[in-house]
Amino acid sequence: MKKTAFVFPGQSSQRIGMLTDLYRESERVRHTFEEASDAVGLDIARICLEGHHGSLQDISISAPVIVTAGIATFRHLQSQFGITPAVMAGHSLGEYTALACAGVFTLEEVLPAVVFRSRLAQRVMEEEQGVMTVITKLNISEVEELCRHMRRRGGKVWTSCLNAESQVCVGGREADLEILEQQVLKMGGSLRRLIGNAPYHTPLMSTMIEEFGNYLQSCQLRTPQFPVVANVSTRPYTAFSIIDNLLLQLQHSVKWHHTIDYIQRQHIHTFIELGSGQILSRLLRQHSKTIEIYNYETAADRNRLASSLSQLAEVSA
Template sequence: MRLYAMLFPGQEKQKKNVLLSLIKKYKIIKQTFDESSEYVGHNLYKLVDNSSQQEMDKSKYTKLITLTISVAMYRLWQQKNRNIPVILSGHSLGEYSALVCAESLKFCDAIKLIILRDKFMKESMKHKLGAMNVIIGLKQFKIEKILKKFNIIKEVSIACINTYNQIVISGEKCAVYKVSSACQKIGAKKIFRLSINPPSHCMLMIEASKKLSTILKHISFKIPIFPIVNNVDVKCETSAHAIRSALTRQLYNPVRWSEIITYLSNKYVSMFIELGLNNTLTNLNKSTIAIPSISPNNTVNFYQRF
């Protein structure tokens, strides 16, 4: 018997044509987009249908589309399969998708939180320019040494530990470039910028986290029906207080993805299922564990196979 772990991506580029074909092919996905559009007050399906790929990538609704497609694909999984996951986890914003699918957080509340979270983050960067860079080929401790050497930990933070040698740094633009340049000099194989703004999981988001914490106090959380491994502690929390705390601290702490995948593999999981339009997490996981990790939209007849 296979034991499935469901993984939910964070902000990522949406494949317009793939998304449109899924909405047209599966009623449950169209229904989920209709539901999300009602909560948002904007027709997300029409946005996708009428926008170019470039316009969609820059849309203020991109994060909400990611949440919606992840929830929709999970609902499709439920409809097509008797197999249920034994555990869930989401990368960054994907943690909200996991909470919705584990019936801990209402879909409408997740949408509200993501909208406000983004608003508070933008307010924190009102007088600053931010950036997020991916550093490939250097281990975490070497990047930490550079941050301490320049004494700019408040301006630049390690945002995501995706694999042992793929680290994302986030923060004030000039400081991020300064650290990136130093990383290149000591052997980083590749450095590239993420088109994510404002920068997340960094110390610049402390004020945003305080505002989010105030909102979270008024949001109801139930005990998840599946365990969810959170980003900041690599723990499965069940109390509303602990879940709120983790979501608050996530804004200025790193996503410990490599540790999460190792933790999940030690729970005797035999397959990872990534519920998103890309295979971002699937590709990352190959560097960490040998357990199969697949994404539905890159697998022929996926929903008929399981």
């Protein structure tokens, strides 16, 4: 197998019916859901397969569901194909999934951590009236300049996720973000407000840093077994940078566009998206036409991956 990157999505990847086929087919996936349910006191399988839209918009529920989906698909991939990743990366919340799959957290540790993170973020969202919006059809520099212009006038808005050259998330106070959104529309951009999302990856999250940092200090964090590229530095984690990177990630932009650049510079052009949905697969296709992408939740892509591995085995035999 070519050198391969495993990538894990974050918020907005959840949906009713996620991982239905894999759950029905795989005892390993079902067991992972059971472990997750025990870890956080939620019926993860029922939420994924039957849950209503409202529950999946509650970040303290969607966060453990999203991370569980990533871990379950990673375990299924390992059991079916035994592929060792050359590198891993997770988008926003997905960074916790990547770290868990790399052995930094156990499932029983990571799920309560992301629930606690989400509850602190909900408090920030209420206190600061914080929200997030996805902007498309404008480039990164244009959106960054709009945010700087707003801040010079006292507004509290920042770029929060640099997803692609023409897709940027912006977070901040709702009243300020509404003004920025009008400017975006005047410039020909498009908008999509993220319902129920806290203003992650902006300085508004600074009020939860001490409390969440203390929580992470109480966790038994381990050295990553595989390289995991951090959202903010776009460089691999070390055993000594885990807490610092996770706290930086709360207050600073997710540099996803730059993360993919870094991975490609390591001569890695094959990516497997684990977890639910195809958010990262779509971003990867925007990023480069030369990237080979497998979306693991999709049966057709799992079959394509199996065929590719079979052909490689025949060549090397």
